[in-house]
Amino acid sequence: MVNPVLLIAVPLGLAFAVPLFALFCKAAVKYIPPAALGFNLVISLLLLPKALVNPVIVSIGGWQPPFCINLVAGPVGVLFSIVIALAGLLVSIYAMDYIKEQAAEKYHILYLLLLTGATGVVLTGDIFNLFVFFEILCISSYALVAYLREKSSIESAVKYLIQGSVGSSLLLIGIGLLYGLFGTLNMADIAQNIKSVSPASVFVPMLLIITGLGVEAAIFPLNAWLPDAHSSAPSSVSAVLSGIAIEVGLYAVVRVLFTIFGVSLNSTPEFLLFLAMLGILTLLIGEMCAFSQNNIKRMLAYSSIGQIGLILFALAIGTSYGVAGGLFQMISHTLAKALLFLAAGYMIYRAGSMEISALEGMGEKMPLTCLAFTIGAFSLVGLPPFIGFPGKFLIIRAALATKQTLFIVLIALALLGTVIEGAYFFRVVQVLYFKGPKSGPAGKDAPAVALVPMFILVVLIVAVGIYPKMVTGVLNSAAAELLNRLDYIRSVLG
Amino acid sequence: MGFLHNYAYYIGAFGLIFVGLYIILTKHNLIKAIIGLAILDTGVNLFLVSVGYITKGTAPIFSRPGIDAKRMVDPVPQALVLTAIVIGVAVLALALSLAIRLYQHYGTLNLRKIREQKW
Numbered sequence: 001m002v003n004p005v006l007l008i009a010v011p012l013g014l015a016f017a018v019p020l021f022a023l024f025c026k027a028a029v030k031y032i033p034p035a036a037l038g039f040n041l042v043i044s045l046l047l048l049p050k051a052l053v054n055p056v057i058v059s060i061g062g063w064q065p066p067f068c069i070n071l072v073a074g075p076v077g078v079l080f081s082i083v084i085a086l087a088g089l090l091v092s093i094y095a096m097d098y099i100k101e102q103a104a105e106k107y108h109i110l111y112l113l114l115l116t117g118a119t120g121v122v123l124t125g126d127i128f129n130l131f132v133f134f135e136i137l138c139i140s141s142y143a144l145v146a147y148l149r150e151k152s153s154i155e156s157a158v159k160y161l162i163q164g165s166v167g168s169s170l171l172l173i174g175i176g177l178l179y180g181l182f183g184t185l186n187m188a189d190i191a192q193n194i195k196s197v198s199p200a201s202v203f204v205p206m207l208l209i210i211t212g213l214g215v216e217a218a219i220f221p222l223n224a225w226l227p228d229a230h231s232s233a234p235s236s237v238s239a240v241l242s243g244i245a246i247e248v249g250l251y252a253v254v255r256v257l258f259t260i261f262g263v264s265l266n267s268t269p270e271f272l273l274f275l276a277m278l279g280i281l282t283l284l285i286g287e288m289c290a291f292s293q294n295n296i297k298r299m300l301a302y303s304s305i306g307q308i309g310l311i312l313f314a315l316a317i318g319t320s321y322g323v324a325g326g327l328f329q330m331i332s333h334t335l336a337k338a339l340l341f342l343a344a345g346y347m348i349y350r351a352g353s354m355e356i357s358a359l360e361g362m363g364e365k366m367p368l369t370c371l372a373f374t375i376g377a378f379s380l381v382g383l384p385p386f387i388g389f390p391g392k393f394l395i396i397r398a399a400l401a402t403k404q405t406l407f408i409v410l411i412a413l414a415l416l417g418t419v420i421e422g423a424y425f426f427r428v429v430q431v432l433y434f435k436g437p438k439s440g441p442a443g444k445d446a447p448a449v450a451l452v453p454m455f456i457l458v459v460l461i462v463a464v465g466i467y468p469k470m471v472t473g474v475l476n477s478a479a480a481e482l483l484n485r486l487d488y489i490r491s492v493l494g
Numbered sequence: 495m496g497f498l499h500n501y502a503y504y505i506g507a508f509g510l511i512f513v514g515l516y517i518i519l520t521k522h523n524l525i526k527a528i529i530g531l532a533i534l535d536t537g538v539n540l541f542l543v544s545v546g547y548i549t550k551g552t553a554p555i556f557s558r559p560g561i562d563a564k565r566m567v568d569p570v571p572q573a574l575v576l577t578a579i580v581i582g583v584a585v586l587a588l589a590l591s592l593a594i595r596l597y598q599h600y601g602t603l604n605l606r607k608i609r610e611q612k613w
Contacts, residue, residue, distance in 0.1 A: 135584075161588065173511070
């Protein structure tokens with residue numbers, strides 16, 4: 001039988017085995033992350049059919065829930081672990097050649113730890129365990145942001161570290177208050193008893209936990225760290241931070257809200273409405289800031305804020321259409337943003353500058369990389385036949401299906417954000433292909449080991465974009481798991 | 495007086511948490527901000543322990559005779575605090591090593607003077 005514990009144990013063990021391998025053979029170290037993540041991808045895919053029927057519950061230490069730490073590999077958990085393993089695998093293949101500066105084995109340890117933390121967050125069923133995995137994710141990302149040891153990367157890492165650890169402390173206070181109220185840390189057990197205390201006493205821990213997780217998820221007033229951190233990290237790290245870390249933060253927010261606190265359209269629609277407005281605000285601010293950037297990586301980072309806002313809005317619609325659309329948009333953002341950062345990484349490397357104007361004429365010098373960048377950009381804007389189109393389509397359909405004027409106004413604002421997004425992405429594509437000297441010296445394209453992961457991402461973006469039914473089946477059962485908390489409680493506690 | 499006596503640990507814990515937050519928000523020196531972070535961490539840890547504490551409680555050892563189960567202190571928050579302390583140490587160590595790097599680059603630890611990254 002395939003055990004979900006392997007998804008955490010194998011990358012964690014291999015992460016700490018990296019320095020041992022480095023003692024004997026430095027050159028072999030870079031093959032460890034792809035091997036670990038490839039293993040994770042296979043295991044998650046094997047788990048998927050079983051998880052779709054019934055969540056796989058693993059109790060650690062042989063105790064029964066709620067007395068043990070348990071892992072819940074339901075549709076949501078397995079879906080996320082597939083996405084994390086897939087994006088992580090492709091980025092780690094890219095990083096084999098891209099990471100040359102400093103001690104490469106440190107990069108590989110931290111990279112594996114980051115993805116272990118992310119996988120742990122999406123699989124765990126215990127709220128303190130969620131905090132621990134969340135901290136593994138955060139601490140390794142602080143260190144990875146500072147990896148290049150340049151002026152700007154150290155400064156952004158300091159900023160990120162201080163804001164992130166205040167957020168984590170708030171999260172821990174919230175968890176402590178919940179433990180004081182319920183005497184348990186099991187998420188299903190807390191969820192079962194949440195109605196037994198007054199809503200006012202649950203509100204404070206909820207606010208603390210959402211604020212704490214919201215820092216990592218980059219929800220609007222808490223995202224000052226993101227553009228600096230994402231733009232001054234190495235491009236392969238930016239791809240994982242943008243594609244995985246903030247999505248995992250958002251997953252934790254949604255899991256805590258929907259499953260533990262039982263926020264739903266029937267009980268507290270006003271809180272969901274608040275989140276939806278916050279989402280649209282995040283979206284508009286992110287897109288407007290992205291529009292005014294001249295630095296390509298900062299532009300991509302702000303565009304991540306915008307996308308997170310859109311996903312938050314979709315999830316906060318609170319219907320099964322909305323949640324499924326939000327999850328679809330998460331997958332679409334992970335694939336497209338990873339592709340954009342990976343392509344931008346080599347474009348910056350060859351151009352020697354992050355300024356958009358320095359990329360003039362790149363379309364002729366690096367045709368394949370630029371094609372990949374263009375496809376990622378078009379997908380993020382939402383043009384068919386790429387994956388961004390069905391994502392945005394599902395969200396608009398969900399907003400219109402609510403038949404509330406307010407949601408229709410909000411989705412109109414979201415579309416305005418998409419127009420801004422289109423404007424700045426098309427500007428970059430124009431600079432790549434139609435500006436600069438027509439026949440410059442022939443340049444060198446990215447190396448094959450970087451082009452292969454980009455090519456796989458392009459294939460996935462186009463394939464899922466043309467045939468979205470490939471994933472919507474899984475997404476619908478994932479949305480059902482998130483919205484149907486009684487089933488979750490029953491499957492964990494029996 | 496009774497209120498103070500009953501809630502002394504909570505008052506202390508939240509006092510430390512607010513002191514820590516105040517330092518982080520107002521001080522411009524990075525080392526001071528890191529000290530604020532440490533105080534904040536300590537406050538959170540004290541809060542977690544006091545959630546499970548019973549006045550004049552005993553250790554939760556069932557095999558030892560003569561210990562009343564009602565007087566046992568809840569061991570779970572203490573296990574949580576051990577984990578939280580370890581995480582706090584890791585964050586502080588990383589923060590201090592970043593502070594050294596920051597000083598090497600800028601020659602100052604004043605966060606007001608370090609403003610390369612802007613919105």
